[in-house]
Amino acid sequence: MSPLQICLLLSSLLFCIGLVGVLSRGSAILVLLGVELMLNAANINFIAFWRYGPNPDAGTGIVFVLFSIAAAAAEAAVGFALVIAVYRHQRNIRLQEANRLKG
Amino acid sequence: MIIAAIDSYLEVAPLAWRDAVVQWCPEPTQWLVHHLITIVAILAVFGTLFAFTPLAERKLLGRLQNRLGPNRSGLPWWQNGPKLWGLTQPFADAVKALTKEDIVPAAADKLLHFLAPVLIVAFSLLTFAVLPFGRHLVPVGLDAALLYFFAAGSATELAIFMAGWASRNKYSLLAAMRALAQVISYELPLILSVVPIVLIAGTLSLQDIVLAQGFWTFGFLPHWFVFTPWGFAGFLLFLVSALAESNRSPFDLPEAESELIAGHLTEYSGFKYALFFMAEYFGLTALSGLGVTLFLGGWQAPCAFLQFIPSWLWFMGKVIGMLLLFIWIRGTLLRLRIDQLTRLAWQFMVPLTLINLGNAAFWSLTAGWTGPLQLVRWGVSLAIIVIPFVLLGRRLSAGRHPRTYRYAAS
Amino acid sequence: MTFALIIISALILGCAAVAMALRNLIHSALLLIGSWAGVAAFYLWAGAEFVAFAQILIYIGAISMVVLFAVLLTRQGDAPEPVEFPSLSRFVTGLIAGGGVAGVLIGAILGMPFDVRTAQSAPALSVKELGAQLMGPHAVSLLVIGLLLTVALLGAVLLASDRRPDQPEDTP
16 A cells, blocks of 8 residues: 555545534534544645645645645634634534524 | 864864764664754753753842842751852752652542643753754754744643643633633734744744854944844844743733732642743743844854854853843833733734834845945834834823722722 | 554544544543644654644644633533533434445545655755745735635634623723
């Protein structure tokens, strides 16, 4: 098995762990953390293809990962602000109960 | 001629000794021994420095407060022996910390309670790996050394949180949150205040930044970054942020011993407390080293003719000077309140660092100006930073004095 | 080389899997931070040191703090309340969906003949070249991401602040 395949396996398994977390956990914080894991899995793929791709000196993979990390930071800031706003309305962060449009 | 030979030998002496030891080892373990010696050397030098910094602090604070400071600890098993001016105090302190009972609260999260002091010391030691200690003494010559320094430094926040949370004590937790709010608030101006250096030097490598400062006008006016308008402002901003980052007075709110008990360290005792104490001083030393490297010319000599002194001696001398400055500040200034602290960070430091970044951009754009234009360049650069400083300073203190005391008798 | 990769992968996946299964939110968050540190180690292994340090600075320095503050601000009572799984059927559905996706992906990866560059050394891309890339061909994206970050920050402050416009500021 080539190192590239190991990297891709790592990233797909990490993605699936994040997916299972998002689908099966009820806490909004854990769902957001699962989304972060999936983003990280995508970044691992970018770096793996940059490292073993045909044109590594272009550096596009690295640049893309930098942008992706910045987007993840923005997502985390807004996401956890939403979690706090939800908590203020219903005094818990269980997503099943956050089903009202009216605050 | 002989002096030059001795000088060039002294310059590489630590490396030569290391290589001599490495030669003795069998081939497969050479790289391991090579790195181990580097690590042990850093631990030994900065461990010794750490041992004597609190002693210097206590003695100097004592003098500043018109007392003597610790001067009694002599040699063990020698009742009326020489007192040595209290120089053996660190060893007495170490024995005391090691033999104290280690108390873990019954409700505490045992694993995290144990991990927090270990992690904080580990992370604060990691930052030493990229500092250029001398012309040839760079433990790890990274291309992105500055980024590494801040990455390793930012991980200590995690340890503070773990300490506060794992103690399962609401005061510890509250104090940890306060400490985190402070560290996060001041991380922004700390990083922003060094960005102008990167802009001017055009590199993130600390060794290259030092090399960029290695020139002298007329042989005795060093081209350190602190001797430019933007560099001086950046240095002051860096100094304040570094004080706040390492929880030093006047920003030592997280563990203000006379108001809070000891903040997030309340439930720590014995050697674990000593580890936190150690991490604080390691962090302070590392930040001093970074400040020296970025603004004060690193290992460069202040005058061209003083270059015969080995560069690592210059570096250590400057770091010790910075530490003494920090002690002096602690003995002089009063502790801030938490609202003053955060207001200072967000309404004063952050805008000033951003303006200073623009100032550095102006400086690099006008690099070609010579003759009388040079004076204009200095004047404009000074105006760019001094005018906002005055205006922001007025706004910061507007309507806040004279201070009235509601609960204290006047 | 490959051995180090396998150790790093085991660290990342182990931390992430245990974190998603734990009932204590703080432990979950701390383990996930360990997993992010493992991803940074992977970047270092692959030779992308700038990205690795950026990952540590942003994920471990900033995002972890947001997560931990969110956990502490949204708990009731003194003791951290264990977070139960909503229901067994939901857990099983999630596991089946995740396992299905994993199966498809692994099958695709193992069945695909990759044309792999087999150079042992990592491609060298200095920070300077990276900066030239960011400021040259990708300058527009850099501006957009800066704008996104600013807007996200303002939005986060607006969402999380509970001060109504008609309420005066709470002065001590």
